Amino acid sequence: MxxxxxxxxxxxxxxxxxxxxxxxxxxxxxxxxxxxxxxxxxxxxxxxxxxxxxxxxxxxxxLIPLLFELWTTRSALQMETAAVKAEEVTSADLRQLLRTQMRAAYSFIREQAHILRAVHLQGRLRPQLIGEDWKQLWKDALAGNRAFLELVKDRIGQSDLDRAAEMMIYIANTALVEKALFNEDGPGYVVSAEGDAFADEIADIVYGYLSLGPA
Amino acid sequence: MxxxxxxxxxxxxxxxxxxxxxxxxxxxxxxxxxxxxxxxxxxxxxxxxxxxxxxxxxxxxxLIPLLFELWTTRSALQMETAAVKAEEVTSADLRQLLRTQMRAAYSFIREQAHILRAVHLQGRLRPQLIGEDWKQLWKDALAGNRAFLELVKDRIGQSDLDRAAEMMIYIANTALVEKALFNEDGPGYVVSAEGDAFADEIADIVYGYLSLGPA
Amino acid sequence: MxxxxxxxxxxxxxxxxxxxxxxxxxxxxxxxxxxxxxxxxxxxxxxxxxxxxxxxxxxxxxLIPLLFELWTTRSALQMETAAVKAEEVTSADLRQLLRTQMRAAYSFIREQAHILRAVHLQGRLRPQLIGEDWKQLWKDALAGNRAFLELVKDRIGQSDLDRAAEMMIYIANTALVEKALFNEDGPGYVVSAEGDAFADEIADIVYGYLSLGPA
Amino acid sequence: MxxxxxxxxxxxxxxxxxxxxxxxxxxxxxxxxxxxxxxxxxxxxxxxxxxxxxxxxxxxxxLIPLLFELWTTRSALQMETAAVKAEEVTSADLRQLLRTQMRAAYSFIREQAHILRAVHLQGRLRPQLIGEDWKQLWKDALAGNRAFLELVKDRIGQSDLDRAAEMMIYIANTALVEKALFNEDGPGYVVSAEGDAFADEIADIVYGYLSLGPA
DNA sequence: GATGAATGAGGATTCATTCAT
DNA sequence: TATGAATGAATCCTCATTCAT
Missing domain, CATH: 1.10.10.60 (Homeodomain-like)
Incomplete structure (x- = not known):
């Protein structure tokens, strides 16, 4: 626990x-x-x-593990709420779908920034305190994403869906979180796009990645 | 100063x-x-x-600003070393070129991880100490990247080169740094790709993004 | 406070x-x-x-304000104890009365010298810490003294009782305190009279001042 | 030394x-x-x-003894300058003469307050450093004053000139110095008279004391 | 169980004094 | 002889943790 x-x-x-x-x-x-x-x-x-x-x-x-749990709970709730139904995925435009998803994710992260900031910083300072649970959270997210890719596999260029799912969450998370937590007053990597526009850019990056064929 | x-x-x-x-x-x-x-x-x-x-x-x-300076200096040296000549850019395969660059960058970041970790954490904890200089570093990187995109603009789908340059560095940096600094023992977003393979993935993501046409 | x-x-x-x-x-x-x-x-x-x-x-x-409070409390107690009743003032010989009062005051100050020394020195080194309270103490002392002069106004030469009350306390205090706090081992202005004899001298000085007519 | x-x-x-x-x-x-x-x-x-x-x-x-020496030198110079000639003493009105003297002394003390403040405070904090020299200064002042009283002995009530000289300098010094060094911003005993008016009051106090006959 | 007073190791910082250059 | 870099004991203060009430 x-x-x-x-x-x-x-x-x-x-x-x-x-x-x-x-x-x-x-x-x-x-x-x-x-x-x-x-x-x-x-x-x-x-x-x-x-x-x-x-x-x-x-x-x-x-207190830190409890904070992490708080994050996990809210995060799970958000994933559930934001989850798209299979039929929607099939019918929708992929690029647009990704944008919608990314906007929701970014908005959520910004609202919960105070919790996530603590979890992030402390997670890096005292990794042993939340390591395992973090991995579990990650696994769940991965599974969800893998299922999503399965639904759209005919419309994307990537063939290794496991790897793609992994990279896609990784890239989206690092990008969104960095911006949400530190971009305002921190040094952070400055990017002029804000809010939904920023989320859209990240969605496009994911879309570009998914569209890519083998090297 | x-x-x-x-x-x-x-x-x-x-x-x-x-x-x-x-x-x-x-x-x-x-x-x-x-x-x-x-x-x-x-x-x-x-x-x-x-x-x-x-x-x-x-x-x-x-001490923190000095640490930052250390990073700046080494970073500048690295950029110089890794810089590709205009003729090389023109002749090379873009996807491959990005991979080479990303591998070098990732390798460098990993070697300097102890410095960068401190700069990152402290930069977030005490933003006022290095804020301006960080922005300058960012600007320089941006300018270099913008010049690079100019050279390859005929081979990519993005038309707003300024925005593309910004996003491209942003995404590459957050991804590489996160992995280099925190992925080993930290909670971090776990990604199975390691070393050059990881760098290649990031390069592909950038490549995919650059290739992308308007929505 | x-x-x-x-x-x-x-x-x-x-x-x-x-x-x-x-x-x-x-x-x-x-x-x-x-x-x-x-x-x-x-x-x-x-x-x-x-x-x-x-x-x-x-x-x-x-700690300094507390020290000051200690002094204030003890000082108030002393004033109460040493206060002469109106009928005594009326009947007594003024010069003798002043001597009695001054002896009591001097004796008290010597007993409390360690506290008063700290209050004095620190009050000068960090005036802001006790400024207002000191002024209040002074005001109280002034009021008491003014009332005393009122009772004896027919027997003294001074006509401006407010000014006289002020000067009288001032001179008595600076003289007694200087001697009590610093005369023994300090540089201080050396005076051979000691103890009650010294207090009597100060009383005489006050008496002489009160007896004085206009210039 | x-x-x-x-x-x-x-x-x-x-x-x-x-x-x-x-x-x-x-x-x-x-x-x-x-x-x-x-x-x-x-x-x-x-x-x-x-x-x-x-x-x-x-x-x-x-450094403190040197500071003290500085004070001694300037003080001696002042005494010399301010000294009244025998014939002037004989002819002048005593009360007025004292006022003139006290005004000069007070003015001098105020000008040199920064030195005197250090000498005072340090003299109290580290008595051993200037004890002997201070006594010498005092002796000199006493001798001068004693000579002055000798000149006016027929016009005053005090018969023990040694004691009178001592008390007179003592009272004048403590009063003037306290006011000059600490009255402005310190706790100090507040007195409304300022500048020459204050010096005059002190002169009057001395005058009243000198006028006094035996108890 | 709850309270909040007490603990004390540990940290940042100062500055009179020394001593290598 | 002058310089100013280096020294380190001493000081104030913090705060996670304990424990008497």
Missing amino acids: SNSFARPATQTRSIKTQQKLMDALEALLREKDFDAISVPDLAAEAGVAVGTVYRRFENKEA | SNSFARPATQTRSIKTQQKLMDALEALLREKDFDAISVPDLAAEAGVAVGTVYRRFENKEA | SNSFARPATQTRSIKTQQKLMDALEALLREKDFDAISVPDLAAEAGVAVGTVYRRFENKEA | SNSFARPATQTRSIKTQQKLMDALEALLREKDFDAISVPDLAAEAGVAVGTVYRRFENKEA
Whole structure:
């Protein structure tokens, strides 16, 4: 389990407390970086005592897997919502379909940027904390994408669908996330396209890749 | 200037010390994160006293712009080395050319990963420290790329070369850097392709994008 | 409020700790200057950890307003104790009355010299920390003195009682405090009179001033 | 000698350096407290190297006796300038004479406040550094004052001229110095009279004291 | 269980002083 | 002799974590 360091919260009160803490954490993450949030900060925002935090979480790091879980849950919900039905895929224009999908994904990522930023940064700083779960999330996404490619395989140039599915998610994710998380105030690689226009560009890149025949 | 907080080192001895410090920093960055390196750590590794660090650098943060400069310098050197001559561009197969370029870039990024990792993370944590210089680096890269596209414009589908140049670097950079910096032990988006094969995939993605005509 | 930087101490334990810290501070001030007392010094003397000091006080400077408050409290108590009743003032010999008062004041100042020394020095070094409260203390003292002069106005030469009250406290305070705080080992202006004899001299000076008619 | 820790400056160059340092110190004292002036600060202001300071002065403390000497010299000059001739004393109105004297003294003290402030504070913080010389200065002042009282003894009420001389300087000095050094921004005992008016008040106080007969 | 006071190791930074050049 | 780079002890302060109440 990802949250192996979170103490089990069985009682109603405990669960409430845990929820209060996660809400507080999310609120604080909109303002500042995870590392800049002290445990007293968190306790104050949640309206509980410091000791209570430690009754629920072995230590500060134990919050990170929970954050990751939050991301996973919301992410799964989004995938479900955004999933296109098989018949739609068959009938639609592929390039347009990709654009629609990418716009939805980008919009979602931007809304959840505060969570994702923490997950990203901490995931890189303390990989061991969320490594396995991240891989699982990835696998699920991959499977969904692989199924999608199966539906459109006659309309694309790539023949190795596994590899294509992998690269396609990889490229879309890195591009969208980088822009959503860091492009505004960070150094980041500056790109003038914004919002839907940016999402469309990324969709086109994916489309171009899928269209490609063997070297 | 990026290193406005580094105190000027005029004497031979100072320069030596500064070099020792930068070397020590680079060595430590291969082991741990910038934030995990304490000033005493750094001083010990460099074989100097704590105060000496502060004689050369206004504070710990002042090391970051220097790190960035290090990256800039090496990066410029790499670009120069890897640059293809106009006649080569004209004669070569575009897809192959992109692969060669991408392989070189990826290889370079992997070698310098420890520096780039610090620059990336710190650039996101303290954007004001390297913001402007990063933009300059980006501009230079963009200009080079724009010139390259000019040479091959008859062989690609994109008509807005400015936008294409931007997207192409953006996508290549985010993809290569993500993989080089975080894919090994980090959560990262897992991709099975490794090394040159991975670089080739990215090159293909760029190639596909360039080949694309209007929607 | 003068102690705006002292964190509120609500629990019994906190109050005890704060008391321990103030006691330790007072003890150390008998030995050395405020600036020579380090936070670890203070913590050790109080028998608490360094962090505990910072839980009660935002920083080292925040102790100064508390010291000032200590002085204010003791000072107020002293004024109350030493206050003469209206009927006593009317019946007593003015010169003798002033001497009695000055002796009491001088004795008190000498007993509290360690506190007053810190307040004085720090008040001059960091005026903003106690400026307003000092002025209030001064105003109170002035008011009391003004009332006293009102009772004896028929027996003195000065006609501007406000000015006279001001000068009288001023001169008495600077003289007594200088002697009490610095005369023993400091450079100070050496005066051979000691103890009550010194206080009597100052009382006489005040008496002479009050007796004076217009120029 | 007060400056026993200042290394002898025999050569022309050394003397020049020492002068540069003292000038720099005086300049810096107009801006900030002695303790807030670091040796590098001082060296920079004087335009010499840090090491050079230590060639002239055993340590930072060794500057204080020199500062004191500066004060002594200027003070002696002032006393000489302000001294009244015997015949003037005899003929003049005593109260008026005291006022004139006090105005001159106060004006001088205010001009030299930056030096005197340092001497005062440091004299209290490190008494051993200037103790003896201060006593000598005091003795001289006392002798001058005693001679003055001798000239006017028929016009005053005090019979113990030694004691009167002592108290008179003491009271005048503490009052004038306190006001000149700390009254403006410090906590200090607030007195509304300013400049000459304040000096006149102090003169009156002295006059009143001198006029006083036995208790 | 909850509370929040107390802990103390650890970090950044300063600056008087030394000493190699 | 002058220089200024180097030294390192000392200081303030933080904050994750513990534990008495």
